[in-house]
Every structure is written in C-alpha cells, then in structure tokens.
Amino acid sequence: MPRLLVTLWCALAAAPAWAQADDAPIPYPDDEERHELPRRSEAVRPRQEVQVEKEDREKHLGRFDDPNRGIAAEVIGGLLLFQASAGGGTTAAFGGGVRATWEWGRLFPDEFFHEAWFADLSWTYAFQHSGTSGISTDSNFHYFSLAPAFTFPFGAQSPFGAYLQLGGGVAYQVDAIGASGAQTTVSGLKPLIQYGLGLRGRPALNAEGTVRLALRLELTRFRRGYLDDTYLGGSVGLDF
Numbered sequence: 001m002p003r004l005l006v007t008l009w010c011a012l013a014a015a016p017a018w019a020q021a022d023d024a025p026i027p028y029p030d031d032e033e034r035h036e037l038p039r040r041s042e043a044v045r046p047r048q049e050v051q052v053e054k055e056d057r058e059k060h061l062g063r064f065d066d067p068n069r070g071i072a073a074e075v076i077g078g079l080l081l082f083q084a085s086a087g088g089g090t091t092a093a094f095g096g097g098v099r100a101t102w103e104w105g106r107l108f109p110d111e112f113f114h115e116a117w118f119a120d121l122s123w124t125y126a127f128q129h130s131g132t133s134g135i136s137t138d139s140n141f142h143y144f145s146l147a148p149a150f151t152f153p154f155g156a157q158s159p160f161g162a163y164l165q166l167g168g169g170v171a172y173q174v175d176a177i178g179a180s181g182a183q184t185t186v187s188g189l190k191p192l193i194q195y196g197l198g199l200r201g202r203p204a205l206n207a208e209g210t211v212r213l214a215l216r217l218e219l220t221r222f223r224r225g226y227l228d229d230t231y232l233g234g235s236v237g238l239d240f
Contacts, residue, residue: 070103070118071240072202072214078233080126080141085227095231097124097143101214101239104148119148120165122194124222124231131178138176141229143222145169145194159212160201167194171224196220196231202239212239 080095105117124143131137147167154160171192177184198218205211214237222229 067208067210068212069240070106072101072103072212072237074099074101074214074216074235074237076122076124076233076235078218078231080124081230081232082126082128082141083227083229090230091128091130093126093128095124095126095233097122099123099235115153116151117148118151118163119146120167121146122169135179136177138178140174140176142172142174143169143192143194143224143229144172145192145222147194151200159203160199163198163200165194165196165198165220168192169194171222173224190224193223194220195223205238210240213237214239 076095076097076099078095080093081090082093083090099120099122101118101120103115103118105113105115108114108117122143122145124145126141128139128141129136130139145167146169147165149163149165151161151163154162169192171190172187173190174185174187177186196219198216198220201215202212203215205213214235216235218231218234220231222231
C-alpha cells in the first residue's frame with residue numbers, strides 16, 4: 001500500500017511539468033531570423049551620391065533644366081569696308097541687317113557643347129555711291145549667309161564668351177549706273193564665304209532665364225569671288 005501511494009504521488013507531481021513542456025511554443029526558423037534582424041536605428045542607410053556622380057548627373061541633365069529655347073533675333077549695325085576691285089585700298093559704308101540665331105548645341109546632352117554651338121542665318125546690306133554728277137554708280141550689296149559658330153565661355157555658367165565662325169552663302173550686288181540722265185541697272189550673284197570672330201553675351205532679363213539679351217561685337221569677312229569685304233560692328237536683340 002505505501003508503495004502504491006508513493007507511485008501515485010510521483011505521477012501527480014510530474015503531470016504539471018509535462019504539461020508545461022508540451023504547451024511551450026515551438027520555435028521556427030522565421031522567428032529566429034526575425035530576432036536577428038537589425039533594429040531600425042541600425043538599419044543600413046542608402047548610399048549617398050558622391051560628388052563625381054552628382055556632377056555627371058547635372059551635366060547630362062543640364063539641357064532639360066534650361067528654360068531658354070535658344071532662338072534669337074538680332075539687329076545688325078556697323079561699318080563695311082569694301083575691297084576695291086582694281087586693288088589699292090578700301091572704301092567704307094554703313095552696313096546693317098538682321099539675323100536669326102539657333103543654338104543647335106542643345107541637341108547634345110553634354111553641358112559644354114550645349115552652350116557652345118550656334119548658327120546664324122543673316123542678311124547684311126550696304127549701300128555705296130561713287131562717281132560725279134555726270135556719271136555715277138549706286139551699288140547695293142546684299143550678303144545672305146548661314147554660318148555655324150563655336151563659343152568659348154568665360155567660365156562655368158558664364159553668359160559671355162568669345163566665338164569663331166565659318167559659313168557660306170551668296171552675295172547679290174545691284175548697280176545702278178547713271179549717265180546723262182539715263183540709268184542702267186546691272187546685277188550679279190556670287191558665292192560667298194563668311195568667316196570671323198567676336199564676343200557674345202546672353203545675360204538673363206528675368207529670374208526664370210526664359211528671356212535673354214543677345215549682344216555681339218564682331219569682326220567678319222565676306223569673301224565674294226576674289227574680293228574680301230570686312231564688317232566691323234555689333235548687334236543687339238532678344239534670345240528666347
């Protein structure tokens with residue numbers, strides 16, 4: 001009897017322990033991995049953009065950030081020096097005209113070429129009178145040209161720079177020859193080569209930079225046939 005009581009008492013004492021062991025949650029691999037994850041403060045931070053990457057990104061996105069379209073219209077004015085066909089000097093006359101400018105360097109993603117290349121479609125006119133009261137000649141000179149140019153800016157983001165230009169077109173000359181009250185008109189068309197250099201500025205006129213002032217000082221030569229006419233002057237206009 002005592003042995004039976006001891007056996008029953010041991011069985012009753014072990015029952016809670018077995019129940020406690022059976023009720024414990026079974027660990028899973030997901031739980032173990034979850035406990036091993038770093039806390040928020042210890043989480044890995046995103047990699048910061050280095051200076052070289054930032055400059056490269058800004059360089060390639062520069063043309064998309066520029067609100068200006070790169071189309072300008074300018075009025076030309078200056079001095080035209082005509083080379084005498086007989087040789088031995090030049091004659092001078094006022095030269096004027098208009099031109100349209102397209103900054104076609106915007107086709108390139110690189111910021112340097114974005115601001116460097118442009119092209120002018122120009123008409124330059126000059127009038128010259130020579131002769132006496134009996135016999136005289138009134139000459140009208142028209143220079144039509146399309147000339148690309150390359151700008152060397154005076155620093156990063158500077159609206160001013162120096163440029164070189166080379167292009168071509170046609171020169172149209174009309175001469176009205178008067179003698180003894182009668183007048184005869186003679187005209188001719190010759191191929192034209194335009195080349196020169198100058199200073200160019202595009203300062204912004206508003207905070208957004210959508211409208212700019214177009215300024216030029218230039219030295220340009222028009223080669224028509226075997227003659228070289230030199231234009232020294234400038235221009236002013238608006239760049240949109």
